[in-house]
Amino acid sequence: MLEVKNLQVAYGRVRAVKGISFTVEQGQVVTLVGTNGAGKTTTLKTISGLLRPEAGEIWFEGKRIDSTPAHEVVTRGLAHSPEGRRIFPRLTVEDNLRLGAFARKDKAGVAKDLQRVFNLFEILQARRDQPAGTFSGGEQQMLAIGRAMMSRPKLLMLDEPSMGLSPLMMQRIMSTITELKSEGVTILLVEQNAQAALSLADYGYVLEVGKIVLQDSGKNLLVDEAVRKAYLGED
Amino acid sequence: MEFLQQLVNGLSLGALYALIAVGYTVVYGIVQLINFAHGEIFMIGGFGALAVWLLVPGESLSIWMLPIMLIGGMLAAVGVALLTERVAYRPLRNAPRLAPLITAIGVSIFLQEFVRLFFGRIPGFPDSKRAIPFPQIEYVTGEAFNIGGVTIQRAALFTLVALAICAGFLYVFVNKTRLGRAMQATSQDPDTARLMGINVDKIIMVAFALGAALAAVAGLAHGLRYTNIDFKMGFLAGLKAFTAAVLGGIGNINGAVVGGLVLGVVESMATFIPGQFGGSAWKDVWAFVLLILVLVFRPQGLLGARVVDRA
Numbered sequence: 001m002l003e004v005k006n007l008q009v010a011y012g013r014v015r016a017v018k019g020i021s022f023t024v025e026q027g028q029v030v031t032l033v034g035t036n037g038a039g040k041t042t043t044l045k046t047i048s049g050l051l052r053p054e055a056g057e058i059w060f061e062g063k064r065i066d067s068t069p070a071h072e073v074v075t076r077g078l079a080h081s082p083e084g085r086r087i088f089p090r091l092t093v094e095d096n097l098r099l100g101a102f103a104r105k106d107k108a109g110v111a112k113d114l115q116r117v118f119n120l121f122e123i124l125q126a127r128r129d130q131p132a133g134t135f136s137g138g139e140q141q142m143l144a145i146g147r148a149m150m151s152r153p154k155l156l157m158l159d160e161p162s163m164g165l166s167p168l169m170m171q172r173i174m175s176t177i178t179e180l181k182s183e184g185v186t187i188l189l190v191e192q193n194a195q196a197a198l199s200l201a202d203y204g205y206v207l208e209v210g211k212i213v214l215q216d217s218g219k220n221l222l223v224d225e226a227v228r229k230a231y232l233g234e235d
Numbered sequence: 236m237e238f239l240q241q242l243v244n245g246l247s248l249g250a251l252y253a254l255i256a257v258g259y260t261v262v263y264g265i266v267q268l269i270n271f272a273h274g275e276i277f278m279i280g281g282f283g284a285l286a287v288w289l290l291v292p293g294e295s296l297s298i299w300m301l302p303i304m305l306i307g308g309m310l311a312a313v314g315v316a317l318l319t320e321r322v323a324y325r326p327l328r329n330a331p332r333l334a335p336l337i338t339a340i341g342v343s344i345f346l347q348e349f350v351r352l353f354f355g356r357i358p359g360f361p362d363s364k365r366a367i368p369f370p371q372i373e374y375v376t377g378e379a380f381n382i383g384g385v386t387i388q389r390a391a392l393f394t395l396v397a398l399a400i401c402a403g404f405l406y407v408f409v410n411k412t413r414l415g416r417a418m419q420a421t422s423q424d425p426d427t428a429r430l431m432g433i434n435v436d437k438i439i440m441v442a443f444a445l446g447a448a449l450a451a452v453a454g455l456a457h458g459l460r461y462t463n464i465d466f467k468m469g470f471l472a473g474l475k476a477f478t479a480a481v482l483g484g485i486g487n488i489n490g491a492v493v494g495g496l497v498l499g500v501v502e503s504m505a506t507f508i509p510g511q512f513g514g515s516a517w518k519d520v521w522a523f524v525l526l527i528l529v530l531v532f533r534p535q536g537l538l539g540a541r542v543v544d545r546a
Contacts, residue, residue: 050426070429079430086427088420099420102413103432151432 001026001186002047002078002155007056009039009046016042018210019056024155029177029187031218033194033231034207040190041083043207044157047188048080049073061154075103077154081161083190085144089133093124096132096143100150109152117146120176138169145176149185156180157188162196174200194231198222206231239385241503247391249499250398251460254453255476256483256491257405258446264422264486265442267332271339272319274473275346276312276447280454281369281464282350283311288370289360298374301455308451315346316447317440325436343469351466366465369458376459390460397452402492405445409488414441422486471519478526484536493537501525 002024009017017039024030032040045051047058049070058066065073074080079100088096097117101110118125121142127135132143141161148156158177162170174196181187181200191197198204201218206227214227221227258273287307288300319342327335354363361367371377375393379386409415421428421438429435457472458464479498483490502518512520529536 048430050429069434070426071432071434074430074432082427082430086424088423088427090423091416091419095416095419099416099428099431099433102417147431 031197031201038207079148079153081148083159100147245500245503249496253495256479259480260491272342274469277450278469280312280451284308312447312451490538
């Protein structure tokens with residue numbers, strides 16, 4: 001479904017992503033794990049069109065998208081919930097969600113998906129008319145995921161959904177991802193919390209300073225000695 | 236009574252500032268650019284309205300000319316605003332802030348000189364190197380109204396009504412339409428707006444066009460009120476309107492309207508200051524003193540800035 005080939009991305013002279021390749025198949029949850037500065041966020045931003053690669057190719061559903069403008073990438077069925085949630089703080093919850101469906105023309109479908117998001121996150125329905133900036137981090141994360149769902153994506157990219165959340169809230173977000181997975185949503189998940197991400201991923205890639213150093217099924221990576229040492233805090 | 240008179244004068248002057256100030260604020264809210272050429276867009280709005288009037292044969296002063304002139308002014312102002320955005324500002328979108336600012340000053344001088352040198356060359360058009368009499372349309376100019384001793388010029392009333400209509404239209408556009416919400420989203424977080432499928436280039440054009448359309452209304456109102464227009468009328472008016480936008484909180488549309496009205500009233504009230512620092516000669520001084528005070532004690536403006544922030 002998504003195929004990234006030898007992707008290289010630079011900020012000025014600093015190369016953040018140094019030639020990585022990976023694939024995401026329909027219905028899978030694939031995760032990119034790694035420490036800060038490994039190039040995970042840069043990779044997602046390049047896939048969604050916010051950044052342009054120096055070299056390499058990005059293919060989505062058989063079409064090359066690495067020179068497609070960001071606002072068109074989303075219409076192809078690729079939604080990106082960015083790092084730090086980035087909800088629109090002075091717009092209401094409902095306006096935030098409706099903006100997620102900005103590119104869609106099917107009003108009935110949008111209304112249905114809005115209800116679906118409200119069913120998934122009841123707190124959002126209760127507070128639909130409140131400005132999103134007044135929300136807690138966890139609630140903002142729910143809104144950000146819900147907003148990304150509103151485009152009815154074929155592939156959902158989540159960047160650090162657990163960042164800055166309480167353990168309880170983190171569990172809630174992770175169980176939501178599991179729920180989305182069981183509904184058949186294809187997900188590309190970027191996480192610093194390798195334990196949580198690998199436990200629910202079908203397949204994982206470990207990034208280190210812009211390169212993929214390890215790849216395997218989530219289950220295998222979780223028990224991999226090198227991964228345990230480097231990312232799961234064991235010695 | 237004198238107080239009421241000055242209040243009315245101030246509000247109508249402020250309405251003119253407010254109509255122009257909205258353009259500064261919407262553009263700033265989206266691209267963080269102080270478009271110093273916006274005063275010239277207001278001037279071009281006035282000249283566009285005049286040009287259409289000159290092109291329609293018969294030199295009619297009928298009220299029916301008013302909407303025709305308004306459309307002419309808007310087309311000229313919006314056209315020039317979009318052209319400057321495309322040619323001068325867009326190539327500098329990712330340049331350091333100083334570059335587009337200096338460009339804006341250049342665009343401002345260019346537009347003034349262009350109108351000064353070019354407008355009068357068109358066959359049948361008057362010399363544009365000096366002030367040109369503006370057609371005094373019936374009903375909206377002429378004998379002033381007198382309500383309980385307070386004199387209200389017809390053109391002043393026209394300006395206030397125009398502001399009220401424009402403000403209402405803006406409110407509905409920004410808060411109730413899909414495009415308006417996309418504009419708010421872009422102003423709050425342009426990158427994330429792109430992820431929603433919003434074409435940010437298009438939103439920026441909408442912001443420029445919107446500001447220019449309102450400036451054109453102001454250009455027409457200015458011509459009716461001051462009975463003539465000239466190529467440099469955008470300079471001081473633009474500066475005052477920019478002050479009004481900062482006063483209200485730049486980036487905040489309601490703030491631009493409030494800031495414009497407050498600035499107009501403060502200028503008018505300067506006549507009450509006794510002694511050598513009072514009178515209309517000092518009105519500009521007091522207007523900018525107000526700006527300095529606001530910047531020192533409430534830098535975000537009266538209603539608070541709505542610049543991009545991240546929660």
